[in-house]
Amino acid sequence: MKYLFYFFILALLFSCSQSKKELYSITDSFVESLQTEFESYGMLGGNEYIKITRDSQYQVMPVGRLINVKILNVVNDEVYKKLEGELKKHYQNDKRVNDVYINNVGTIMIDCRNK
DSSP states (O other): OHHHHHHHHHHHHHHHHHHHHHHHHHHHHHHHHHHHTOSOOOTTOOGGGOEEOTTSOEEEEEETTEEEEEEOSOOOHHHHHHHHHHHHHHHTTOTTOOEEEEOTTSOEEEEOOOO
16 A cells, blocks of 8 residues: 555656746747747737647647746646746746736736846
């Protein structure tokens, strides 16, 4: 029973890190595409470009030169604040990203607008 508990904890940690890796991969591809492929995804958003991680934890949608990251589970504000911090750290040295912040509707925005 003790081993089963440890296995469950390790599996949970591994799945969370895989989900974040996939999330970063998706957001990185949108950041890159705004430099190489698209000037903007349009003001109404790129609904046809919406990506959801394989584990259905996160949804990523480009809107203009912003990238919207939404957690698909019901979570409290602390979970969003933690993800905001992780994304800020991920993009801290990336000159293509101006800011990462929680917007007024509670999702996270990655700001790639031209200064």
